[in-house]
Amino acid sequence: MSELAAAFHQALGELLSFPEALDRAREHRPLSAQVRAEIVGMGWNGLMAPEEAGGLGLGVGEVIDLCAVAGEHLLPVALLDESLLLAPALAAAGHAGLEGVVAGEVAGGAGYVTEGSGEVDAGGMLAVSGVGVRLSPGARLAALCHPAWTAVISLEDPGVRLERADALDRAQGVHTLSAEGVQPEVLLDGWTGGGTVAAGWLAGLLADLVGGAERIMTLSVSHARGRQQFGRPLTRFQAVTHLLADMKARLELMRSAVARLAFLMDEGSWDPAFLAGLLWSVPAYAREVCESAIQVHGGIGFTWEYGLHLYYRRILSLQSMLGGALNTAAQAGRAYMDAG
Amino acid sequence: MGPAEEDLRTELRAWIADHDPGPPPAEYGERIEALTRWQAALCEAGFMGLSWPVHCGGRGMSLAAEAVLAEELARSGAAELINRLALYTWGPTLMDLGEPSQLERFLPGMLDASELWCQGFSEPDAGSDLAGVRTRAEVDGDELVVTGQKVWTSRAELSTWNALLVRTDGEPGQHAGLTLLITNMKSDGVTIRPLPQMLGEPHFSEVFFDEVRVPVANVLGGINEGWRVSMKAMGYERGIFVLERSIRLRRRLSELAGRVRASGGADRAALAGVGRIHASLEMLTAQAYRTLAHQQAGTLLPGATSVDKLYLAEVYQDLFATAAEILGPEVTLADDGWTHDLLESRSVSIYSGTSEIQKNIIVGRLLGIR
Numbered sequence: 050m051s052e053l054a055a056a057f058h059q060a061l062g063e064l065l066s067f068p069e070a071l072d073r074a075r076e077h078r079p080l081s082a083q084v085r086a087e088i089v090g091m092g093w094n095g096l097m098a099p100e101e102a103g104g105l106g107l108g109v110g111e112v113i114d115l116c117a118v119a120g121e122h123l124l125p126v127a128l129l130d131e132s133l134l135l136a137p138a139l140a141a142a143g144h145a146g147l148e149g150v151v152a153g154e155v156a157g158g159a160g161y162v163t164e165g166s167g168e169v170d171a172g173g174m175l176a177v178s179g180v181g182v183r184l185s186p187g188a189r190l191a192a193l194c195h196p197a198w199t200a201v202i203s204l205e206d207p208g209v210r211l212e213r214a215d216a217l218d219r220a221q222g223v224h225t226l227s228a229e230g231v232q233p234e235v236l237l238d239g240w241t242g243g244g245t246v247a248a249g250w251l252a253g254l255l256a257d258l259v260g261g262a263e264r265i266m267t268l269s270v271s272h273a274r275g276r277q278q279f280g281r282p283l284t285r286f287q288a289v290t291h292l293l294a295d296m297k298a299r300l301e302l303m304r305s306a307v308a309r310l311a312f313l314m315d316e317g318s319w320d321p322a323f324l325a326g327l328l329w330s331v332p333a334y335a336r337e338v339c340e341s342a343i344q345v346h347g348g349i350g351f352t353w354e355y356g357l358h359l360y361y362r363r364i365l366s367l368q369s370m371l372g373g374a375l376n377t378a379a380q381a382g383r384a385y386m387d388a389g
Numbered sequence: 390m391g392p393a394e395e396d397l398r399t400e401l402r403a404w405i406a407d408h409d410p411g412p413p414p415a416e417y418g419e420r421i422e423a424l425t426r427w428q429a430a431l432c433e434a435g436f437m438g439l440s441w442p443v444h445c446g447g448r449g450m451s452l453a454a455e456a457v458l459a460e461e462l463a464r465s466g467a468a469e470l471i472n473r474l475a476l477y478t479w480g481p482t483l484m485d486l487g488e489p490s491q492l493e494r495f496l497p498g499m500l501d502a503s504e505l506w507c508q509g510f511s512e513p514d515a516g517s518d519l520a521g522v523r524t525r526a527e528v529d530g531d532e533l534v535v536t537g538q539k540v541w542t543s544r545a546e547l548s549t550w551n552a553l554l555v556r557t558d559g560e561p562g563q564h565a566g567l568t569l570l571i572t573n574m575k576s577d578g579v580t581i582r583p584l585p586q587m588l589g590e591p592h593f594s595e596v597f598f599d600e601v602r603v604p605v606a607n608v609l610g611g612i613n614e615g616w617r618v619s620m621k622a623m624g625y626e627r628g629i630f631v632l633e634r635s636i637r638l639r640r641r642l643s644e645l646a647g648r649v650r651a652s653g654g655a656d657r658a659a660l661a662g663v664g665r666i667h668a669s670l671e672m673l674t675a676q677a678y679r680t681l682a683h684q685q686a687g688t689l690l691p692g693a694t695s696v697d698k699l700y701l702a703e704v705y706q707d708l709f710a711t712a713a714e715i716l717g718p719e720v721t722l723a724d725d726g727w728t729h730d731l732l733e734s735r736s737v738s739i740y741s742g743t744s745e746i747q748k749n750i751i752v753g754r755l756l757g758i759r
């Protein structure tokens with residue numbers, strides 16, 4: 050772990066207490082402005098932004114370590130969006146709003162627009178319908194990532210409608226966004242066309258799942274060691290340990306794949322078909338890890354208090370935002386066939 | 390990949406374009422002969438033992454060079470190295486633990502495929518439980534005398550050398566007292582009885598040893614050190630071997646995609662199937678590259694390669710089962726290799742340590758649960 054990742058690991062561990070995360074989820078309450086300000090103050094929102102705009106200008110390889118830390122500590126997802134998509138998109142377009150986002154003065158968020166749920170017409174006007182976005186409190190800008198384009202829009206545009214939609218991932222500021230006839234503030238290439246801004250964000254979200262899966266794995270092994278049944282620990286039951294082995298294998302595969310994606314991105318030789326594959330596999334494997342973790346824990350794993358559901362909600366939410374397992378697999382198949 | 394590896398890629402691609410023998414014959418015996426000639430030709434051209442030190446007959450390159458070789462071979466008709474057990478498992482183990490005279494004697498025949506290798510681990514009463522080995526060897530002067538039986542020995546009848554695990558001390562069930570003996574399969578007292586597989590091919594055999602005499606000079610790693618030697622070898626076996634296998638699977642996926650394209654396009658279920666396999670192969674390759682990097686750096690955790698082997702079996706089986714679903718009766722009715730591979734895929738979760746054994750290793754070594 051890099052020095053910076055270790056620093057965030059320690060800070061997020063102190064700032065984001067697990068009981069407090071459960072309370073926020075119970076009450077659908079966002080992170081307090083003070084805690085948010087402390088995290089932003091450490092430079093979180095400028096991870097990928099250029100140094101002249103107050104950012105840290107990190108490469109993807111460094112950023113994925115930080116995202117894994119974010120996933121482990123359940124950092125509100127809108128902060129990942131602001132740092133990894135909104136700020137880099139504004140930076141790529143030379144938009145004047147960049148410094149405000151990096152400094153945390155302008156809040157925002159992002160969402161993924163699946164094929165068929167939005168378009169940018171020939172005149173450059175954007176229309177989307179019912180897209181899930183995760184927004185920080187008071188968000189004014191939202192970045193939208195479609196396979197073919199990446200856009201930043203102003204949420205103050207009269208063509209934009211937002212509705213709260215946080216049934217699944219609570220306290221994350223999830224809304225559905227519909228927009229019609231909106232002129233984007235920024236319009237960039239999408240990831241299928243090699244757009245690196247969108248790809249960097251997606252890599253970060255996948256790394257977040259690696260961090261979450263790592264945490265879930267640790268909890269599960271620790272539970273299996275400590276919990277006694279029939280006079281012996283769960284680790285003496287092969288049916289249980291083989292679940293743990295499958296989880297560990299999935300975790301290591303996720304880690305290897307996301308690290309390779311980051312390596313290829315930093316090298317400038319990444320391939321959209323590779324990313325398309327990971328958009329299916331990493332969320333699918335994270336989900337398997339979490340579902341097995343709930344099983345290994347037995348009843349305690351299904352309680353509100355133990356909190357595995359916070360990770361599960363985060364995984365399901367991302368998988369669903371990306372279009373679901375079947376659609377992302379089909380999209381990976383299409384990308385593979387097209388790359389021919 | 391660095392510049393040396395990229396130069397190698399260019400060199401290999403050009404050479405393979407001129408020398409590609411095309412797909413090997415379907416008939417087993419002819420296929421083995423063709424693959425043996427192919428490896429000999431690759432060796433003659435300087436492409437075998439890329440990562441082996443120069444003084445061992447190699448080119449002294451990184452393990453990444455072996456990855457390049459595997460990738461480029463996958464583009465050829467014959468994406469297989471007949472002596473891969475020697476190249477990727479026993480060669481490296483020998484270089485780690487062998488005496489100089491052993492390196493001199495055994496390495497050249499590994500590279501040019503003039504001496505094929507098999508591995509004598511499993512026995513009727515010692516399959517997954519390797520410590521159960523009962524085949525005995527008694528020291529008699531400067532020889533060991535071996536008596537016992539092995540089973541599931543792949544390519545036994547084709548091999549010159551057998552990396553044979555025998556008991557020189559202790560009782561079955563103990564890790565101590567095992568010895569790795571490089572045994573000549575043409576020796577007096579060796580009887581090979583092929584066991585046709587479900588594929589109908591005599592790929593593996595029962596091998597009987599009746600007072601077979603093996604020089605003490607053929608002990609690898611010391612008498613009673615066989616467990617350590619075997620574990621070392623298995624680490625190699627599940628490393629680059631997995632990469633080599635995954636490259637072959639990539640070729641099959643590309644063929645599957647070609648057939649889907651030729652049939653006029655894919656419905657969503659077919660696209661999802663292709664996408665899932667594509668993603669899985671990318672995961673497997675990423676994992677194999679990470680393993681290679683750790684092997685190169687000497688930081689590979691004990692048991693880590695069990696993840697690679699476990700997942701290889703899963704992807705292997707998923708690929709051919711999915712292909713059968715997508716392509717339909719065309720696969721099961723035609724004798725064009727897909728049926729062969731569909732059946733063969735069931736062996737992958739059994740050989741080189743079953744998937745259940747891999748899980749036990751992951752639990753014990755990677756999760757530290759005893």
